[in-house]
Amino acid sequence: MAADTRHPLTTGPRPDTGAPPPHIDPAAGGNGTAAAALTALAEPGPTAAATAASARAAPEPVLLADASVPHDVPQRLVAHSCWYPSVDPGGRNVAFICDRTGVPQLWTGPVDGDEPRLLDADPDPVTEVSWSPDGRWIAYTTAPGGGELTRVLCVRPDGTGRRLLAGGEPGASAYLGCWTPDGSAVAVTVTEPAPAGDVRARPDWPPPATDLPAPAHTGRWAGRDGQAVLLGGRPLATATDQEAERTVVQADHAAQTREAAPRALAVYLVDPEGTSAPELVAAEAGAPTLRACALTRDGRLALLRRGPRGRREAVVLRRRDRTVTGTVRAADGDPWIGGFSPDGRTLWLRSDTHREFAALLEVRLGPRGEWLGQRVAAGRPDCDLELLGLHRDGQHAVLAWNRHGVSDLEITALPARAPLEFGTDLREPPADGSRDDTSRGVPLPHEVVTRVVPTADPDSPVVALSGSRRRPGVWWLPHGTALRTPWSSRDQDAVLAAGHPPVRPFPLHPTARDGLALGGWYYRAPGRSPDEAAPCVLHLHGGPEEQERPVLQPLYHELLERGLDVFAPDVRGSSGHGRSFVDADLGTGRFAAIEDVADCAAHVVVAGLADPQRLAVMGRSYGGYLTMASLVWHPELFRTGVAVCGMSDLSTFFAGTEPWLAESAAHKYGHPERDADLLRALSPMSRIDALRVPVLAVHGEHDTNVPVGESRQFVRAARERGLDAELLMLREEGHDFRRADNRRLFRRSAADWIQRHLAT
Known part of the structure; x- marks a missing residue:
C-alpha cells in the first residue's frame, strides 16, 4: 500500500528509508541512539496535495x-x-x-x-x-x-x-x-490517500462508497488472557438493516477524520x-485489504475479501445499491477464496467459520443475493482446504488440501443444489474425509501445490x-x-553447485514446555553420520501465519553445503495446524512463542541431531523478529543470529509500517496505544542489554512493511555494547528479495556469517 500514508492509530516519525550501498552498512554503527535512525515525515505541500487528489481519481x-x-x-x-x-x-x-x-x-x-x-x-x-x-x-x-x-x-x-x-x-x-x-x-x-488539509469540510471524503461495515468476525482474542484489545468488532449489517448501519458507519468515519484522515x-x-x-x-476507509474475488455472470453480485490477517471475511455485495447481503469468515492464505455458480444462486467458499480447519463451504443465495443458508460441502477433520479452483461450468472444482505440510489434490464434481429450506447447516462430511465417486485424488510428482487453475x-x-x-x-x-x-x-537442474542432489527433509514433532505439540522439518547435511551431533541452524518463518513446507529452499542448501544442518520449525502462530494453533500466540501468547524457539532447539539437541555448543538462529520478517527475541530472551543458547527484515521494537514498527499492515499487526501483537506496555515488553530492544552474541541483520532498501530502521537500531545497539554486528542492505528490494543476484548475495553472506561464528 502507499508508503506515504500514516496509520490513523499511530504517531511519530518514520524510519529512514534512504538508499545505502549494497554491502555491509557502516551507517548502522557509531554512538547514535535508536531515535537517530528515524526522520520526521515532511508535511505535504501543494504538490503532495495535488498528487493525493489525482490518486483518488478512478x-x-x-x-x-x-x-x-x-x-x-x-x-x-x-x-x-x-x-x-x-x-x-x-x-x-x-x-x-x-x-x-x-x-x-x-x-x-x-x-x-x-x-x-x-x-x-x-x-x-x-x-x-x-x-x-x-x-x-x-x-x-x-x-x-x-x-x-x-x-x-x-x-x-x-x-x-x-x-x-x-x-x-x-x-x-x-x-x-x-x-x-x-x-x-x-x-x-x-x-486512495486521504486528501491534504481539513477533511471535515470535504463532502467527498470519505469516498461515497465507503459503506462496508466493520468486521463481524473478530476472532477469539477477546476471550483470552492477553492484554491486547481487538480493533473493530461491530456486527455486520444485513440487507434489512443496511440503512441504519450506514448511518453508524458514516458517523464513525466522521469521528475518525477528526483525529486523522485514513487512506481508503x-x-x-x-x-x-x-x-x-x-x-x-x-x-473502504482505513481498510487493511479489499479485493474483488468474483462476480456473477449477470454482474449483480460481487464477492469481496476484506479484513486483516486472522480476521478475513468473505462479503457478498449487491452492486445496484451497494448493500452487503451476507458475510462469513474466510480462511487466511490464498486470496482467491471462491466464486459463484453460473446462475448466481450458490456461492462456493474456502472458509474456516466454526471450524479448526478450512473447508469448502456452500452458501445458498436468494434472488436478490440474500443469504439463505450454508453448509460444509467438503472438509477434512485434520487439514485445511488450502486452494480452491472453480471450473467455469459451475459443476466441478479442483481442491488442494494441506496435510501436515504436504498437498493432496482432488478433482471433484460439486454437489447438486440443496433444497431451498436447508437453512444454516454446518454438518461435517465423513470423518475420514472420504467423498463419493464424483471425486478423485490426483497423484503428484512433488510435495506441495502452490496454485490450481481449472482449464x-x-x-x-x-x-x-x-x-x-x-x-x-x-x-x-x-x-x-x-x-x-x-x-x-527439469528435476536434474536442481542439483547444487557442489554436485549434491537437494536434501529431502524429514518431519519432527517437538513438544512445547506447556504441552503444545509443535512441528517442523529437519535437513541433514550431505554425508553426515546419522549419530553425529552437528552444527545446526534454526530457521524461523515469517507471518507469523506462514508454515514450513517441504519445498526446495536454496538458502537451506547453501547452509547444508557448508556442513550445517537446518531445522525449520512451526512454532505457535503458524498455519496448517488448525485455527487454535494460529491464535495461540495472540496477546501475551507471544511470550510462549519465544519459548517455543528454545524448546525446538532443546528437541534437536536431545534427539542427538544438533550440537548444543554450535547452534545458530535466523529468520525473515516475523522470523527476523523472533530471531532477535530469541537472542535476548535466551542469550546463552545460540552462538549467533541472522535477522532478516525483522522488527526490533514494536513501537517504532507501528510508527513506520504500512497502514494496512499496522491494522493486521494490531490484531496479532497488540494495539499501539492501548497495549503500549505489552508491545514494549515484547520488543527485543527492551532487552538489548541481554544480547551476548554476534548478529547479522539483512534488509531490503525499499521495505516499507518492516522499515529499515528496525534493523539499523538493533545493529547499532549491539555495536554500542561491544558486539560484532553488521547490516547487509540489498538494493532495489523490498520486504521480499526477488532478484536472483540479491538472493544469491543474501544466501552467501548469511552462510558465511553463520559458518564463521559456529566454527570458532
Whole structure:
C-alpha cells in the first residue's frame, strides 16, 4: 500500500528509508541512539496535495511501449523457477511468472510446447498474473523497484498493446482482482490517500462508497488472557438493516477524520481498451485489504475479501445499491477464496467459520443475493482446504488440501443444489474425509501445490508445484497424468553447485514446555553420520501465519553445503495446524512463542541431531523478529543470529509500517496505544542489554512493511555494547528479495556469517 500514508492509530516519525550501498552498512554503527535512525515525515505541500487528489481519481489505462521479447532471450539462469500460472480459455496456453532472466517476469507458453515468450522485459518484478476469460488480455501486477508499492498492467497474449491500468501515480499502489465473466473489464484495488488539509469540510471524503461495515468476525482474542484489545468488532449489517448501519458507519468515519484522515482502498472495474469509464464497485476507509474475488455472470453480485490477517471475511455485495447481503469468515492464505455458480444462486467458499480447519463451504443465495443458508460441502477433520479452483461450468472444482505440510489434490464434481429450506447447516462430511465417486485424488510428482487453475477440460487442470528436490514449476494434469511443461526446470537442474542432489527433509514433532505439540522439518547435511551431533541452524518463518513446507529452499542448501544442518520449525502462530494453533500466540501468547524457539532447539539437541555448543538462529520478517527475541530472551543458547527484515521494537514498527499492515499487526501483537506496555515488553530492544552474541541483520532498501530502521537500531545497539554486528542492505528490494543476484548475495553472506561464528 502507499508508503506515504500514516496509520490513523499511530504517531511519530518514520524510519529512514534512504538508499545505502549494497554491502555491509557502516551507517548502522557509531554512538547514535535508536531515535537517530528515524526522520520526521515532511508535511505535504501543494504538490503532495495535488498528487493525493489525482490518486483518488478512478484509474485510466495508459499506453506503454511494447516490451515483449522472443523465446531466445539470453537465459542467465538454467535452474530457473516458474510459478503463478493462468490459462487461456482453451486451456492449452499458460501465462506465468518465471525468473530465468534473474528477475520474476511475465512469460507465456503452451502446456505441451517448448517455446515460451517473455511478454514484459521491464526489470520490475511480477507478482500476480490473470488471463482474461475471453482470451484477449493478460493482466498482471508488478512491483516497481522491487518495493512494496505495486501497479497493475495489461498486455495482449502476443506481447502488444501493453498498458498501465492502475497504480502509476506517485505513492499510489494497486493490485489485481477478478475479471468480469465476459472479459470486458478487470477489477483492480487502488489506494486512495486521504486528501491534504481539513477533511471535515470535504463532502467527498470519505469516498461515497465507503459503506462496508466493520468486521463481524473478530476472532477469539477477546476471550483470552492477553492484554491486547481487538480493533473493530461491530456486527455486520444485513440487507434489512443496511440503512441504519450506514448511518453508524458514516458517523464513525466522521469521528475518525477528526483525529486523522485514513487512506481508503477502492475497487474499480477497468476496461483495458479504455472505451468505457472505470466503474466503482466498493471502497473502504482505513481498510487493511479489499479485493474483488468474483462476480456473477449477470454482474449483480460481487464477492469481496476484506479484513486483516486472522480476521478475513468473505462479503457478498449487491452492486445496484451497494448493500452487503451476507458475510462469513474466510480462511487466511490464498486470496482467491471462491466464486459463484453460473446462475448466481450458490456461492462456493474456502472458509474456516466454526471450524479448526478450512473447508469448502456452500452458501445458498436468494434472488436478490440474500443469504439463505450454508453448509460444509467438503472438509477434512485434520487439514485445511488450502486452494480452491472453480471450473467455469459451475459443476466441478479442483481442491488442494494441506496435510501436515504436504498437498493432496482432488478433482471433484460439486454437489447438486440443496433444497431451498436447508437453512444454516454446518454438518461435517465423513470423518475420514472420504467423498463419493464424483471425486478423485490426483497423484503428484512433488510435495506441495502452490496454485490450481481449472482449464476448459474439468479433468485437466494446470497446477504450480514445488518440492523438496525440484525448483517450482508448472504442470499439466490431463486425466490424472502429471506432465511437466517443457519450459519449467527439469528435476536434474536442481542439483547444487557442489554436485549434491537437494536434501529431502524429514518431519519432527517437538513438544512445547506447556504441552503444545509443535512441528517442523529437519535437513541433514550431505554425508553426515546419522549419530553425529552437528552444527545446526534454526530457521524461523515469517507471518507469523506462514508454515514450513517441504519445498526446495536454496538458502537451506547453501547452509547444508557448508556442513550445517537446518531445522525449520512451526512454532505457535503458524498455519496448517488448525485455527487454535494460529491464535495461540495472540496477546501475551507471544511470550510462549519465544519459548517455543528454545524448546525446538532443546528437541534437536536431545534427539542427538544438533550440537548444543554450535547452534545458530535466523529468520525473515516475523522470523527476523523472533530471531532477535530469541537472542535476548535466551542469550546463552545460540552462538549467533541472522535477522532478516525483522522488527526490533514494536513501537517504532507501528510508527513506520504500512497502514494496512499496522491494522493486521494490531490484531496479532497488540494495539499501539492501548497495549503500549505489552508491545514494549515484547520488543527485543527492551532487552538489548541481554544480547551476548554476534548478529547479522539483512534488509531490503525499499521495505516499507518492516522499515529499515528496525534493523539499523538493533545493529547499532549491539555495536554500542561491544558486539560484532553488521547490516547487509540489498538494493532495489523490498520486504521480499526477488532478484536472483540479491538472493544469491543474501544466501552467501548469511552462510558465511553463520559458518564463521559456529566454527570458532
